[in-house]
């Protein structure tokens with residue numbers, strides 16, 4: 001059984017005070033929820049104080065990026081060790097915004113994924129197609145290229161430590177969600193791609209989230225699908241009540 005994992009991606013929102021206020025409001029709303037692995041991926045600036053606030057909580061903390069080298073002259077970057085040192089457990093890797101705005105390549109993303117696994121961070125690897133690719137029927141081809149490049153060569157025993165987030169780019173921040181059926185079909189396809197690279201048993205252990213305009217209204221239908229193991233939530237994760245409703249989708 002794969003435990004559902006629902007993660008907030010706050011992107012570049014919230015000062016540290018705003019982040020602390022969110023947590024204050026959010027904690028009691030989800031304290032009884034043990035069925036879902038809850039993760040908050042927040043800006044670097046709030047990691048340390050939230051790490052304190054969430055010390056004894058079942059809410060995990062994640063970064064939104066990292067650099068794959070231990071230390072050195074990389075102005076403005078943050079290493080995996082620095083994150084670990086703060087008690088951070090998760091890191092988003094290869095979000096489409098980083099791929100598109102910051103020109104991150106598949107090869108660079110692979111380096112980050114491998115580094116995260118080596119140090120014991122749980123990577124949330126983002127993949128997904130553009131609208132053009134979807135309309136030309138290239139959704140799975142795109143996902144295949146991104147997955148193969150990232151996970152080929154990863155030791156099989158590390159595979160269950162990876163969370164994949166399937167985020168169709170056209171659904172991010174647009175209010176256009178993939179239908180639960182479409183999301184399920186693609187995520188099933190992604191699982192088959194992993195099975196081709198490794199085997200079915202290994203692929204069954206990987207948790208695959210859906211991301212793209214997830215909200216309290218559509219989460220239940222998405223989560224009712226066999227292959228959808230959680231969600232990566234942007235806009236609707238910025239409000240404690242709406243993110244709590246998503247996390248508590250079972251009611």
Ligand SMILES: O=C(CO)COP(=O)(O)O
Pocket residue numbers: 009095167171172173174175211212213214232233234235236
């Ligand atoms: O990019 C996303 C999460 O990583 C999705 O963002 P939205 O939920 O705002 O569409």
